[in-house]
Amino acid sequence: MVAMIESEFITWEAPDGDQPARRMSQRSYDAVSRKAKDEWLALFADDAVVADPVGPSFFDESGEGHRGKEAIAAFWDMAIGPVERFQFTIRDSFANGNACANIGTFSTRLADGTLADTDLIAVYRLDDNGLIKTMNAHWEVERTMATLRKDDAAGD
Secondary structure, rough: EEEEOOOOOOOOEEEEEOOHHHHHHHHHHHHHOOOHHHHHHEEEEEEEEEEEOOOOOOOOOOOOOOHHHHHHHHHHHHHOEEEEEEEEEEEEEEEOOOOEEEEEEEEEEEOEEEEEEEEEEEEEOOOOOOOOEEEEOOOOHHHOOOEEOHHHHHHO
């Protein structure tokens, strides 16, 4: 079954079903697309860890992930906040137990008209209360950087 997500910013081409981790991933994409920071943070457990991308990067020099809501909020300010528009295209989704792995592309547009596409696998794991315990995004910075371009319609 394919989901019927009502959002101009989320294209769900993947199998769907009423699985808690999958629903939480969808709620996460929806909150990010609407720039609803507080709503997004509320999806995470107090001791949650976000690794986006997994391993050392310019978002996380240690590669240990952003641990706890304060660090996750700082990640939002650094990585999500500056993005003017997100478009999520999920092509496949595997949900088992308390986890879900989504395969897709996150397309972004910055205020200056810069566009980028990030192909990735995003893995969500929930805690016993149904909140996101970990979110690990597997993507390669170099591959995303290779897609950088200007939006011709931006008028820059």
